[in-house]
């Protein structure tokens with residue numbers, strides 16, 4: 001149990017409403033009532049195979065440390081639990097992804113909302129395996145969609161790594177004879193070759209370029225998101241921290257030269273959550289994940305802070321009274 005990462009100040013005089021994350025998080029037990037379960041994926045193998053800068057295996061612990069002191073405003077989904085980490089042993093990436101999937105399936109079966117802390121973006125192939133196992137019988141997989149904030153499609157061909165998960169998911173949907181629904185927000189033309197754009201197009205992926213995601217483009221981006229979410233019965237949200245500019249998120253394998261402004265991206269994320277009904281009884285949001293935090297490349301912790309704010313915003317959606 002990574003309990004030592006959950007530390008922070010205690011405002012003893014303010015009672016329950018003065019608490020922070022480290023004071024409310026509990027270890028997940030077999031009989032815990034449904035809630036939000038933080039689950040780490042301590043894995044570098046995908047980034048390493050993708051010839052990237054490693055360090056993501058330490059990401060989940062750094063994220064817990066960054067979350068620990070944040071003010072606690074309550075979760076959209078029940079009590080807050082720490083379900084620990086799934087590690088990648090002996091470079092066996094497929095086994096680690098399978099183990100993550102089994103854990104995710106068990107969390108979903110127990111009624112929890114899995115909030116995953118990466119780990120490289122190969123986390124998405126593990127988390128999807130869990131969702132597929134849990135939703136298979138419900139029919140919701142036929143109306144399943146993934147929204148990915150990312151500079152990259154992560155639909156590369158070849159040996160599975162951190163750059164391939166969404167092509168693996170596409171192939172899985174083809175085998176199931178179900179539609180692949182995938183919307184990428186923040187794709188960089190400078191970081192994806194024409195061949196990668198062609199693969200994405202052939203697979204039926206949708207995307208909005210980083211250069212389209214500006215405040216003047218806000219309304220049309222929201223329309224694209226609304227059209228994507230409307231027919232869905234289930235939604236997975238993936239956030240790759242290299243969607244943000246290097247100045248905001250240096251601690252990733254492949255920092256972006258341009259990237260999405262954090263205020264715009266977090267507003268888009270809030271829009272996605274609201275459209276998915278997150279926090280309501282009929283929420284479409286099945287699982288969320290934040291990937292690619294590499295603390296050793298993040299000397300002043302700013303990437304961890306941004307990642308923690310993203311996790312905070314997902315776990316604690318903003319009140320509907322705000323605009």
Ligand SMILES: [Mn+2]
Nearest residue numbers: 121150154240
């Ligand atoms: Mn990615």
